[in-house]
Amino acid sequence: MINNNNVLIIGAGLCGSLLALRLAQRGYKVDVYESRPDLRKVDISAGRSINLALSDRGLKALRLCGMEEKAREICIPMFGRLMHDRAGNTFASNYSGRENEYINSISRGDLNAILLDEAEQHENVTIHFNSGCKKVAIENKIAYFKNYETNEQFKVKADVIFGTDGAGSSLRKSYVSERKFLFSYSQNYLNHGYKELEIPADKNGNHQISKQHLHIWPRGDFMLIALPNRDGSFTVTLFLSYDEGEYNFNYLTSEENIIAFFEKEFPDALALIPNIKEEFANNPTGPLGTIKCSPWSYQDKTLLMGDAAHAIVPFYGQGMNASFEDVFVFDEILNHFEDSQETINWEMVFKTYHKARKKDTDAIADLAIDNFYEMRDHVANPLFKEKRQLEMNLEKTFPNQYSSKYSLVTFNEHIGYKEAMDKGRAQDKALLNLIADDEVHTHLEITQKELKVILEKVLQETNEILKEDKIAGL
Amino acid sequence: MINNNNVLIIGAGLCGSLLALRLAQRGYKVDVYESRPDLRKVDISAGRSINLALSDRGLKALRLCGMEEKAREICIPMFGRLMHDRAGNTFASNYSGRENEYINSISRGDLNAILLDEAEQHENVTIHFNSGCKKVAIENKIAYFKNYETNEQFKVKADVIFGTDGAGSSLRKSYVSERKFLFSYSQNYLNHGYKELEIPADKNGNHQISKQHLHIWPRGDFMLIALPNRDGSFTVTLFLSYDEGEYNFNYLTSEENIIAFFEKEFPDALALIPNIKEEFANNPTGPLGTIKCSPWSYQDKTLLMGDAAHAIVPFYGQGMNASFEDVFVFDEILNHFEDSQETINWEMVFKTYHKARKKDTDAIADLAIDNFYEMRDHVANPLFKEKRQLEMNLEKTFPNQYSSKYSLVTFNEHIGYKEAMDKGRAQDKALLNLIADDEVHTHLEITQKELKVILEKVLQETNEILKEDKIAGL
Numbered sequence: 001m002i003n004n005n006n007v008l009i010i011g012a013g014l015c016g017s018l019l020a021l022r023l024a025q026r027g028y029k030v031d032v033y034e035s036r037p038d039l040r041k042v043d044i045s046a047g048r049s050i051n052l053a054l055s056d057r058g059l060k061a062l063r064l065c066g067m068e069e070k071a072r073e074i075c076i077p078m079f080g081r082l083m084h085d086r087a088g089n090t091f092a093s094n095y096s097g098r099e100n101e102y103i104n105s106i107s108r109g110d111l112n113a114i115l116l117d118e119a120e121q122h123e124n125v126t127i128h129f130n131s132g133c134k135k136v137a138i139e140n141k142i143a144y145f146k147n148y149e150t151n152e153q154f155k156v157k158a159d160v161i162f163g164t165d166g167a168g169s170s171l172r173k174s175y176v177s178e179r180k181f182l183f184s185y186s187q188n189y190l191n192h193g194y195k196e197l198e199i200p201a202d203k204n205g206n207h208q209i210s211k212q213h214l215h216i217w218p219r220g221d222f223m224l225i226a227l228p229n230r231d232g233s234f235t236v237t238l239f240l241s242y243d244e245g246e247y248n249f250n251y252l253t254s255e256e257n258i259i260a261f262f263e264k265e266f267p268d269a270l271a272l273i274p275n276i277k278e279e280f281a282n283n284p285t286g287p288l289g290t291i292k293c294s295p296w297s298y299q300d301k302t303l304l305m306g307d308a309a310h311a312i313v314p315f316y317g318q319g320m321n322a323s324f325e326d327v328f329v330f331d332e333i334l335n336h337f338e339d340s341q342e343t344i345n346w347e348m349v350f351k352t353y354h355k356a357r358k359k360d361t362d363a364i365a366d367l368a369i370d371n372f373y374e375m376r377d378h379v380a381n382p383l384f385k386e387k388r389q390l391e392m393n394l395e396k397t398f399p400n401q402y403s404s405k406y407s408l409v410t411f412n413e414h415i416g417y418k419e420a421m422d423k424g425r426a427q428d429k430a431l432l433n434l435i436a437d438d439e440v441h442t443h444l445e446i447t448q449k450e451l452k453v454i455l456e457k458v459l460q461e462t463n464e465i466l467k468e469d470k471i472a473g474l
Numbered sequence: 475m476i477n478n479n480n481v482l483i484i485g486a487g488l489c490g491s492l493l494a495l496r497l498a499q500r501g502y503k504v505d506v507y508e509s510r511p512d513l514r515k516v517d518i519s520a521g522r523s524i525n526l527a528l529s530d531r532g533l534k535a536l537r538l539c540g541m542e543e544k545a546r547e548i549c550i551p552m553f554g555r556l557m558h559d560r561a562g563n564t565f566a567s568n569y570s571g572r573e574n575e576y577i578n579s580i581s582r583g584d585l586n587a588i589l590l591d592e593a594e595q596h597e598n599v600t601i602h603f604n605s606g607c608k609k610v611a612i613e614n615k616i617a618y619f620k621n622y623e624t625n626e627q628f629k630v631k632a633d634v635i636f637g638t639d640g641a642g643s644s645l646r647k648s649y650v651s652e653r654k655f656l657f658s659y660s661q662n663y664l665n666h667g668y669k670e671l672e673i674p675a676d677k678n679g680n681h682q683i684s685k686q687h688l689h690i691w692p693r694g695d696f697m698l699i700a701l702p703n704r705d706g707s708f709t710v711t712l713f714l715s716y717d718e719g720e721y722n723f724n725y726l727t728s729e730e731n732i733i734a735f736f737e738k739e740f741p742d743a744l745a746l747i748p749n750i751k752e753e754f755a756n757n758p759t760g761p762l763g764t765i766k767c768s769p770w771s772y773q774d775k776t777l778l779m780g781d782a783a784h785a786i787v788p789f790y791g792q793g794m795n796a797s798f799e800d801v802f803v804f805d806e807i808l809n810h811f812e813d814s815q816e817t818i819n820w821e822m823v824f825k826t827y828h829k830a831r832k833k834d835t836d837a838i839a840d841l842a843i844d845n846f847y848e849m850r851d852h853v854a855n856p857l858f859k860e861k862r863q864l865e866m867n868l869e870k871t872f873p874n875q876y877s878s879k880y881s882l883v884t885f886n887e888h889i890g891y892k893e894a895m896d897k898g899r900a901q902d903k904a905l906l907n908l909i910a911d912d913e914v915h916t917h918l919e920i921t922q923k924e925l926k927v928i929l930e931k932v933l934q935e936t937n938e939i940l941k942e943d944k945i946a947g948l
Contacts, residue, residue, distance in 0.1 A: 184661060187657075374947070428946060472903035
């Protein structure tokens with residue numbers, strides 16, 4: 001039995017509730033404090049149903065906690081992208097050449113609810129809602145809260161404090177303000193923001209467009225995407241610059257401009273969004289930021305996890321998956337350090353976790369930014385289109401020998417993000433250069449034998465690129 | 475004549491005083507507020523004589539302001555590195571194969587003094603000392619100060635405010651705290667800190683080791699460097715981890731440990747630093763941080779320049795040079811926008827400057843970090859040693875056809891840091907891989923004809939690398 005096991009978790013969002021569940025399963029005494037009301041009792045989504053993409057890294061962590069099946073029950077599988085052009089034509093592009101590789105649309109609220117339900121099944125877990133953390137005195141391990149129902153202020157002391165309080169983390173802000181150690185920190189915003197809209201269900205409660213796809217309306221400088229909800233609706237997100245280019249959020253302030261913009265750029269989507277005027281005016285425009293920091297922990301006292309440690313932009317669909325994978329990696333490290341100890345050495349646990357995990361969360365942050373530019377700049381690039389087509393072919397024909405960067409990141413949960421990034425980038429570079437130099441190309445009647453030759457070339461060139469980078473110390 | 479020409483500059487350090495001088499030369503009315511006393515009247519160096527490396531980019535900006543000759547009078551040319559091993563053996567390594575390419579050791583205080591003197595020659599410049607900026611109300615262009623002699627608080631309004639107040643910039647902090655726009659910001663610390671020590675002049679006032687070199691005692695995880703001063707002394711800097719490795723600043727707290735460390739690692743230096751015990755105890759241990767941010771300006775009101783906008787680590791000797799080059803680039807943009815206008819469009823000036831300059835200051839920040847790892851990890855790597863030797867040979871034999879990365883960054887002031895970085899990195903990669911693959915190698919009796927073949931190979935391979943990166947969208 002472990003002695004120093006009074007755990008305080010700040011934030012009962014997706015990461016905090018999964019962490020609470022896992023630590024409870026391991027026997028810790030867990031108190032979770034959440035600033036918002038209990039989302040199972042109060043609708044806090046302001047009329048919007050936010051959904052996310054759940055994929056293999058997230059599922060791996062849910063499986064660890066016995067939650068995979070319950071999560072799958074509320075999932076809608078999406079097997080690929082469906083691109084919409086201005087004329088309303090659509091083009092499908094699968095996520096993988098392998099059939100069992102797909103991502104899942106899931107409601108943030110519903111997933112959070114089943115995690116809270118499961119955590120509360122454990123008598124060693126208490127969740128306190130409406131309790132906003134104001135600051136943490138990290139030296140003394142005391143967190144200061146305000147109860148938003150009673151306006152009462154109170155403080156809580158614990159053996160160890162976890163900050164899973166998201167991109168605006170109060171624990172992270174306390175690291176900055178207390179200045180007890182050299183804290184490396186970055187917040188980087190894209191020039192784009194996002195706004196959510198809704199395609200409602202038809203009158204029979206059915207989806208109006210394919211629910212087996214993540215829909216994309218790529219337009220270079222801006223884009224619209226849509227993910228299906230289980231009630232037949234889609235949550236639509238517009239990504240657009242705040243102030244650059246012909247169209248931007250600063251320009252789209254009149255109903256007239258908004259409608260004209262959608263009529264020109266997204267006529268098929270416009271026809272499906274009946275409340276666009278109200279939604280555009282009332283739904284907030286959110287920023288798209290990346291947060292990195294280091295170290296995540298202070299001595300044996302506090303640790304940042306999830307978005308609080310590494311908020312990323314949504315363009316790889318990995319934000320939630322990375323946060324869930326944090327819990328998985330942390331659990332593996334607890335396995336190692338809990339062995340035969342009566343008190344756990346939290347400082348060693350935190351340092352080992354940071355060392356094991358930091359490179360991977362940095363990598364997924366960079367990959368998500370890459371994908372923003374890739375979607376924006378390369379979507380109409382014939383070289384990139386041919387590459388994508390060739391990769392599908394390779395994955396279909398050689399399912400055990402080839403995985404694209406997207407597959408490595410999304411479906412190969414047994415390797416870290418960093419390894420997926422390094423290998424995936426080298427592969428992309430090899431493929432693009434082989435195509436550009438006309439050394440490989442795909443065509444309709446390509447034979448398996450021809451593809452095999454291409455595969456060998458790509459693998460050889462990829463290894464060459466990785467070797468040369470290594471020699472140059474990159 | 476320009477109307478909105480009341481300029482407030484926060485900080486009269488190297489960048490602020492050069493900027494004040496240049497804006498005065500252009501006819502602006504300039505008020506400079508500096509938190510410290512006038513360094514020409516009060517010795518504020520706390521007994522330490524800090525020196526810096528002045529090279530071609532800095533000289534280019536000084537030339538623009540008519541200050542090159544005065545600066546050269548107080549320079550000590552350093553033609554290369556002199557490496558010291560544990561046994562006291564030394565090995566010289568020139569900065570370039572070209573004779574006219576060298577860097578200069580210069581006293582920060584002396585250089586600052588001649589810039590202040592020259593700025594004050596202009597009646598449209600007023601410098602206010604002992605005036606610490608507390609915050610800036612950026613919307614109203616009001617800076618708030620405290621006079622450190624009288625403790626009086628006061629505020630100043632201007633047409634435009636420049637923050638040249640260094641890595642801890644109060645203008646930059648106001649960008650963060652006022653939250654009027656999405657401000658991307660990063661502070662990244664190395665695990666190493668630094669501490670300054672002194673090798674005094676001999677009893678005749680002469681330098682005890684070669685003053686024509688920048689001395690380096692490279693030891694992998696840590697290193698010592700020394701730059702000459704005009705009074706015969708050297709300023710020595712120890713770069714060492716705070717808490718990692720066998721030796722670190724946390725470990726070096728007793729005189730016994732300090733002396734044992736120097737006896738083992740730097741015996742020849744130890745013999746030249748008589749006051750090591752006092753200096754080690756009394757001189758502060760400074761952090762090594764990189765600061766990046768964006769945007770640098772707010773509307774037509776404020777602009778960050780120099781370290782306030784982009785503080786970098788000292789391992790490329792480019793901190794001051796980059797700040798001076800800021801003034802040069804800004805001046806070029808003023809040339810463009812001042813033409814035939816009665817009021818200057820500061821917003822366009824600031825945006826154009828940011829667009830022109832940001833990629834270059836990001837590049838030198840990254841190059842400086844690279845050099846930290848290169849010095850630490852590669853100094854004993856035979857591949858890197860052979861590369862360096864080959865490059866010297868190429869520069870000597872083909873002075874107009876080959877420039878190493880170091881030369882491109884340090885001596886090729888007509889290209890930006892970003893271009894120097896991209897080309898220099900590709901060249902390094904080409905050379906290292908050609909050497910590793912045994913396709914090129916240098917030897918004592920290498921002929922010009924053999925070298926010419928190597929040059930062609932390197933240039934071709936470099937272009938190939940740049941082309942492949944471009945195709946991959948890197």
